[in-house]
Amino acid sequence: MPQLVEVAEKYPTVNVHQGVSELLRGQPRVSIVKLAGVACAAGAEFVVAADMTLAAAETVKLAQNEALLGIMPGGDGTQDLREWMGRARALGAVVGADLVDAATVAQHGWINRALRAAELDSFVDTIAHNIASIGAHVVAGVKKALPSADLTEGLRVENDARWALVQHERAQKNMGxxxxxxxxxxVSERDIEGLLRRVASQL
Amino acid sequence: MPQLVEVAEKYPTVNVHQGVSELLRGQPRVSIVKLAGVACAAGAEFVVAADMTLAAAETVKLAQNEALLGIMPGGDGTQDLREWMGRARALGAVVGADLVDAATVAQHGWINRALRAAELDSFVDTIAHNIASIGAHVVAGVKKALPSADLTEGLRVENDARWALVQHERAQKNMGxxxxxxxxxxVSERDIEGLLRRVASQL
Amino acid sequence: MPQLVEVAEKYPTVNVHQGVSELLRGQPRVSIVKLAGVACAAGAEFVVAADMTLAAAETVKLAQNEALLGIMPGGDGTQDLREWMGRARALGAVVGADLVDAATVAQHGWINRALRAAELDSFVDTIAHNIASIGAHVVAGVKKALPSADLTEGLRVENDARWALVQHERAQKNMGxxxxxxxxxxVSERDIEGLLRRVASQL
Known part of the structure; x- marks a missing residue:
């Protein structure tokens, strides 16, 4: 994919997962995640790499729960969370490694907005229609003035820190x-945090 | 105005509208916007250039709706919104180009606080009185430790991106x-977003 | 304390109070403040220097009220508030110098979360237990990817601005x-803001 090669040239030390996130972050168009359920780990990293997330207030939960396997997010997750929520709340999400409800993630800036589930489809349809109406050249102009942050150093540190954890004996046992x-x-996915905590506590 | 000359020297590529915003941002005193109604486009940019905005929860709405004319904010708006709300929500505001209610703008950090309309006057009076009481030298000291961000590069990009859109055939038709x-x-101002969308859809 | 010497070498111009805050900010482990009551001035600066603050929604209030003595925060407070809340809300807190309720500080990002008082202990116990379970090496890895911001310049300016105010005749009278x-x-501590305002108004 030539776009991934471009990302790889811009960020020579990124891993593939980070590259995919950077590819999404760097689009000239607007990416919107419409979320009605639970997203965790790599799924949650995809959410935060998008430009906007609109979520159903009653049912959405997010978790950056990689720490339960003895590792940590390694696909832009730590850097995107910091950009959206600041260091304190990003840290809380990653080391807390628990599901967080929609009202809290909306307050923290993890997503753009939580809407009543019954309104979510029409709200997203309207905003998508409105964005399409203003024209791709306007969208591209706005995105030039609001570029995604340069994460060169953050991605390098995230990748190195994650790689060190993946190789650690504890993570190997845990993942094994x-x-x-x-x-x-x-059933397992419904309480993956509980399951992973039980596995880890028995090692 | 000698102060605008100073701004022009600090930011050699800013336009006049950006210069006015920078002038407001750079004051040694605290600027407070007390908002009871609707502010959009340049009016909304004035709001975000102030140090603080206190708003009536029941009646306030904000819109950065320039995109409906095929252009974009060009008076610090994109940069100020990013500083207050982060990239995701700033982008949503500018490409969504719709009115946003007071509760949401308070949650996003677009304003400092939304208060019940009946409390707004006394709240603002109290904070203005309190700020005056601590003395201008204390205010100036605090503002030194909390300087406005250096927007040199952001303002240049905003100005260039906006200027390219203003010259675009689509915007010319739209504004015409x-x-x-x-x-x-x-009546028109009450639903300016609806009116501009109808105009744009008929071009 | 050898760790303070390290901080002093990293930030050669910090004062002791800033050094203590930097020491807390730079820990490889996660620091959590569990707050059930009122914190102001240096106490409130301790709160914002910690990694996370979890607070009782019904009873917590925070104030950065040094301005009432004619001075300003001088222990990282201005810089930490800016990191957590952005410039507009940090400025409002410091020059407003008033108690702010838990719901508002949670909305502003001054703390991580406000929880019902009855749930606070168990929530903090759970998160502390969860953090301990993932292992110190995972915590340290995550903190590497989410380092505290480099405040060298901000701390220098905060220290200089505060020192100028401390030496000012008005502050000397006020503190005297x-x-x-x-x-x-x-009794005095329960309304310290009111008391300090009365003292200042009579000078």
Whole structure:
């Protein structure tokens, strides 16, 4: 993908996951995540790499829960969270590693807005229609004046810190024990944080 | 105005509208906007250039709606919005180009606080009196430790991006068609976003 | 304390109070303030130097009220407030110099979250337990990717601005008159802002 090559040239030390996030962040068009359910780990990193997230207030939860495997976010997550929420709340999200409800993530700036589930579709349709109406050249002009931050140093540090954790004996044990379980089922996914904490506590 | 000359020397590429915003941003005293109604476009840029905005929760709405004319904010608006709300919400405001209610702008940091309309006057009187009481030298000291961000690069990009849009055929048509209408009436102003969208959709 | 010497070497112009805040900010572990009551002045600066603050919604209030003595925060307070809340709200807090309720400080980002008082202990216990469970090496890795901002210039300006105010005749009178009163009693502390305003108005 030539666009990923461009990202790789701009950020020579990024990993592939960070590259995908940077690709999304660097689009001349506006990316909107419409979220009705739960997103965690890499899924939650995709959310924060988008330009905007609009979420159903009653049902959405977000978790950056990689720490439960003895690792940490490694696809822009720490840097995007810091940009949206500031260091204190980003840190709380990553080391707390728990699901956070929609009202709280809206207050923290993790998402743009939480809306009543019944209104979410029409709200997103309207904003998407409005953005399309103003023309791609206007959108591109606005995005020039509001460029995504230069994360060169942050991505390097995130990648290095994550890689050190992935190689750590504790993470290896943790991921090994988890891989032996049947975690990618609907039931497990519903309380993945609880499951991972139980696995970790038994190592 | 000698102060505008100073701004022009500090930021050699700013336009006059940006210069006025920078003049307001750079005051040694505290500027407070007390807002009870609707502010949009250049009016909304004046709001965000002030140090603080206190707003009536029931009646205030803000819109950075220039995109509806095929242009974009060009008087510090994109940069001030980014400083107060972060990139995601600033972008949403500018490309969404719609009125946003007081509760949401307070949550996003677009203003300092939304207060019940009945309390707004006394709240602002109290804070203005308190600020006056501590003395201009204390205010100036605090503002030294909390300087406005250096927007040199951001203002240059905002000005260039806006100027390119103003010269674009689409904006010329858009502004031309709007100028032929009687838009600066009370009725038109009450739904200026709707009116501008209808004009744009018929070009 | 060897750690303070390290801070002093990193920030050669900091004062001791700023040094203590930097020491707290620079910890490889996560510092959590659990707050059930009122914190003001240096106490409030301690709060914002910590990584996270969780507060009782019904009872917590915060004030950065040094301006009432004719001085200003001088222990990282202005810089930490700016990092958590942005310039507009930090400025409002410091020159307003008034108590702010928990719901507002949570909305502004002055703290991480306000929780019902009845839930505060168990919430903090859970997050502390969860952080301990992921291991100190994971916490340290995350903190590397989310370093505290470099405040070298901000701390220098804060220290200089505060020192100029401390030496000002007005502050000397103000602090002198206050020192003669019996302010460190429970009753006085309950309305310290009112008391200091009355003292200042009579100078």
């Amino acid at each position: 024990a988890t891989a032996e379980l049947d975690v990618q089922t609907r | 068609a709007t100028a032929e209408l009687d838009v600066q009436t009370r | 008159a206050t020192a003669e009163l019996d302010v460190q009693t429970r």
